[in-house]
Amino acid sequence: MVASGGKTKGTSYPACLLLFTSPRQLHAAAFHPKDYNQLGCCMRLRFVVSFVFLLIVVSLCAAKDEQPTSAMTEQHKVDIIRTFNSELVYIRTQFPMGKTGLTIKDGKVSPSGEQLEKLLTLWGPSVKPGDRAMITKFEIKGDHMRFEINGGPVRKQKWYQHIQVGMNNTMTTPGGGDQTGPFNNPRGSYVDLVFDHHIPDLTVEQLKQLLWPVFDFDSKSPVDAYVATVPPKVRDAIKNHQVLVGMNREMVIYSKGRPDKKIREKDDKGTEYEDWVYGEPPKDVDFVRVVGDEVIRVETMKVDGEKVVKTEKEIDTGGPQVAVAAQNEQKQQTKAPTLRRPGEEAPQQRGPGAPMPLPPNSGSTPPQPGGPGQ
Secondary structure, three states: OEEEOOEEEOOOOOHHHHOOOOHHHHHHHHOOHHHEOOOOOEHHHHHHHHHHHHHHHHHHHHHHHOOOOOEOOHHHHHHHHHHHOOOEEEEOOOEEOOOOOEEEEOOEEEOOOHHHHHHHHHHOEEEOOOOEEEEEEEEEEOOEEEEEEOOOOOOOOOHHHHOOEEEOOEEEOOOOOOOOOOOOOOOOEEEEEEOOOOOEOOOHHHHHHHOOOOEEOOOOOHHHHHHOOOOHHHHHHHHOOOOOOOOOHHHHHHHHOOOOEEEEEEOOOOOEEEEEEEOOOOOOEEEEEEEOOEEEEEEEEOOOOOEEEEOOOOOOOOOOOHHHHHHHHHHOOOOOOOOOOOOOOOOOOOOOOOOOOOOOOOOOOOOOOOOOOO
């Protein structure tokens, strides 16, 4: 207690000491009889207790929010590098070629939807669901991990591949290897697994679960990997080797295999289509009609002569595929090459064997029939 000017003031203590001080000591050291009201209640005691309680709650909440996750241990880092370098995986989603790959953050894959379809139409697919790919490079950088598949999107060279040795006007690259191999002519892509602030401590199995939207580490065959990426109705049809109206080419191939025959025709409206024929008499014969990348008709001729035709759409695959866009580009008519200048019109022939007309000569007048010398 400190007295000044005839008044008594309570001694101030740090907040941390209040946690280790009994209520009686706090009452004796910090309060004066004048601090009680007419009902005998201590005004400052209630204020201090409320303040201490609030301080404890705020400290616990801040400690819980700011508690950092532990960084990756060396042992887990070595295990992950050994597991994922040169690992063979099955693909669960489409990867575009080019320098733009995929990104996984908080379980969501981007780009997706229309943005992914534009990249696939522009650059083409690097891999598709059900394809088998190799993780050719694995990197840990700051707050993300990068997994390159099938050589990555950019061609990489070793230092010795820049050295050339020549003799008799012939230059060779020692140790250059196969220039047409997948690593020298990459058509791969990559996926970035992004975390907040830094990469936490992860085991191999935990990392596989985070990569599940794009990589399948458990499937034993391409069919198993592909079936896991399609809707349940399509999955059941593939397992039962059935074809549904609305399937795309890939689904039909995974369900029935490659067709025995293909018949290409045009309907009355001029639309091109393909009839995929499965089976031969005396067994059931299936005719699957494909327009673009979609099945529009399924016709089955049974052994007993019964004919079953399905034309109503049974599933929706989510819009046109890349094959349709490529087919539309091929249908665009291209002009034949010419040496004429822009805007110059071709001369018109009057007959099948008519010669090219001579240009008019302004300097002299052509001779007239019956003139001099004739």
